[in-house]
Amino acid sequence: MSGVRVLVGTRKGAFILTGDGKRKQWNVSGPHFAGWEIYHMKGSPADPNRLYASQTSGWFGQIIQRSCDGGKTWETPGGGMTKTPDGMPAGESNKFVYDASPETGKPLTTHQWYDGTQHPWEFKRVWHLEPSLTDPDAVYAGVEDAGLFRSSDGGQTWQELPGLRGHGTGPKWQPGAGGMCLHTVLLDPKNAKRMYVAISAAGAFRSDDGGASWKPINQGLHSQYIPDPKAEVGHCVHRIALHRSRPNVLFMQKHWDVMRSDDAGDSWREVSGNLPTDFGFVIDVHAHEPETIYVVPIKSDSEHYVPDGKLRVYRSRKGGNEWEALTKGLPQQDCYVNVLRDAMAVDSLEPCGVYFGTTGGQVYASADAGDNWAPIVRDLPAVLSVEVQTLA
Amino acid sequence: MIRVVLPPHLRALARVKGEVTLDIPKGGPVTRGAVLDALEARYPMLRGTIRDHVTERRRPFLRFFACERDLTHEPPDAALPDAVASGAEPFLVIGAIAGG
Numbered sequence: 001m002s003g004v005r006v007l008v009g010t011r012k013g014a015f016i017l018t019g020d021g022k023r024k025q026w027n028v029s030g031p032h033f034a035g036w037e038i039y040h041m042k043g044s045p046a047d048p049n050r051l052y053a054s055q056t057s058g059w060f061g062q063i064i065q066r067s068c069d070g071g072k073t074w075e076t077p078g079g080g081m082t083k084t085p086d087g088m089p090a091g092e093s094n095k096f097v098y099d100a101s102p103e104t105g106k107p108l109t110t111h112q113w114y115d116g117t118q119h120p121w122e123f124k125r126v127w128h129l130e131p132s133l134t135d136p137d138a139v140y141a142g143v144e145d146a147g148l149f150r151s152s153d154g155g156q157t158w159q160e161l162p163g164l165r166g167h168g169t170g171p172k173w174q175p176g177a178g179g180m181c182l183h184t185v186l187l188d189p190k191n192a193k194r195m196y197v198a199i200s201a202a203g204a205f206r207s208d209d210g211g212a213s214w215k216p217i218n219q220g221l222h223s224q225y226i227p228d229p230k231a232e233v234g235h236c237v238h239r240i241a242l243h244r245s246r247p248n249v250l251f252m253q254k255h256w257d258v259m260r261s262d263d264a265g266d267s268w269r270e271v272s273g274n275l276p277t278d279f280g281f282v283i284d285v286h287a288h289e290p291e292t293i294y295v296v297p298i299k300s301d302s303e304h305y306v307p308d309g310k311l312r313v314y315r316s317r318k319g320g321n322e323w324e325a326l327t328k329g330l331p332q333q334d335c336y337v338n339v340l341r342d343a344m345a346v347d348s349l350e351p352c353g354v355y356f357g358t359t360g361g362q363v364y365a366s367a368d369a370g371d372n373w374a375p376i377v378r379d380l381p382a383v384l385s386v387e388v389q390t391l392a
Numbered sequence: 393m394i395r396v397v398l399p400p401h402l403r404a405l406a407r408v409k410g411e412v413t414l415d416i417p418k419g420g421p422v423t424r425g426a427v428l429d430a431l432e433a434r435y436p437m438l439r440g441t442i443r444d445h446v447t448e449r450r451r452p453f454l455r456f457f458a459c460e461r462d463l464t465h466e467p468p469d470a471a472l473p474d475a476v477a478s479g480a481e482p483f484l485v486i487g488a489i490a491g492g
Binding site: 034035036057058059060062076078094097 | 399400401402440441442453454487488
């Protein structure tokens with residue numbers, strides 16, 4: 001029987017919500033890694049029992065957790081306890097070191113700091129884990145300060161893809177309020193060499209050679225704080241999404257503006273249309289309809305909550321510009337939550353299920369592509385990320 | 393035998409309860425560095441959580457105490473008190489009281 005597994009990362013632990021095919025009955029498991037910030041969890045498309053989680057803490061740093069049984073049990077890859085007190089460790093895990101070696105790396109340069117001075121690159125945490133589409137042991141990690149790492153041994157060891165951090169525009173990259181994070185990694189399902197990343201606040205980048213080299217893809221983006229309309233980098237891209245059947249078409253929620261590209265990011269045009277505000281964080285695409293997209297408008301960059309006290313998902317069935325508010329089952333008064341950039345996902349059942357989590361700790365689900373909503377849980381810690389696995 | 397008290401989150405990560413006991417190679421000095429080396433060798437999942445993987449600098453929100461003394465700013469190769477070396481007193485890793 002088909003079903004779904006919703007992976008929820010929160011400020012104080014991870015939760016796994018398992019639903020049946022109708023998406024009416026739910027089992028809630030957690031908190032896993034109680035008390036830690038779970039920035040992201042995601043399952044391998046090649047093996048749904050293989051999950052990766054980014055567990056992080058201002059006190060204790062970065063931990064990578066891995067499950068091989070769909071989240072029932074977890075391990076720190078390569079970091080398990082040795083058998084005897086005198087034994088040497090089997091391996092190292094959780095080690096993210098920028099590649100500054102002369103052979104394969106790029107010099108550890110600087111980026112722009114909040115006050116305009118230059119600041120050295122420093123690893124802080126993993127924001128996003130993107131498992132390979134074909135190999136359960138291969139997974140990418142988008143990190144703060146912005147960089148891209150890859151593991152080919154199930155998360156035990158991590159190697160930077162230094163061509164991105166070492167891109168010549170690096171000194172112009174700057175942190176957003178949340179830090180200079182690489183928060184989005186998209187793998188092209190039709191071209192194994194092509195991938196996209198997004199960085200706040202540097203912009204979007206594309207690689208056509210498996211991550212070795214990168215090209216900024218920010219033409220057509222306009223940001224109030226950047227006077228140069230053709231600026232190569234510096235834009236605060238919040239999220240990018242694509243549909244697997246048509247990976248050359250990208251949708252973007254920028255700091256302000258909802259954008260669309262029909263040429264793999266080479267050019268962008270605004271599709272905010274009739275949205276009540278075009279500020280926001282999440283954007284996602286319907287699993288079966290490449291022109292149906294979802295956003296959650298947020299009031300402004302200085303008021304990070306939904307406008308008018310109403311939690312509304314907006315759906316466009318035309319790839320943007322024309323939007324309809326989806327409100328059935330969502331609070332329509334006195335609601336002041338945010339929906340963060342990694343906190344929306346879709347399943348691939350029929351009809352398509354849509355899920356999102358809020359900073360108020362609710363996880364909402366729609367089993368009919370957004371027409372009707374119901375909370376799966378209401379009182380979790382603030383939700384940082386939501387991913388969905390469709391189970392056979 | 394050296395006794396080490398870890399903060400709750402690191403005990404959970406290492407899957408231990410209560411104090412951790414470690415053996416330091418005989419003849420070598422009992423220093424903070426030697427204690428953390430032995431701790432990380434036995435519990436590799438703790439690598440990077442107390443001190444940086446590469447620089448071995450203490451993570452900013454952690455402090456070290458023993459025998460009612462704050463040893464945080466002692467050099468990592470300074471000898472720990474005799475009572476820690478003998479196992480009479482534990483070496484304490486303490487998380488800063490901060491955050492929500």
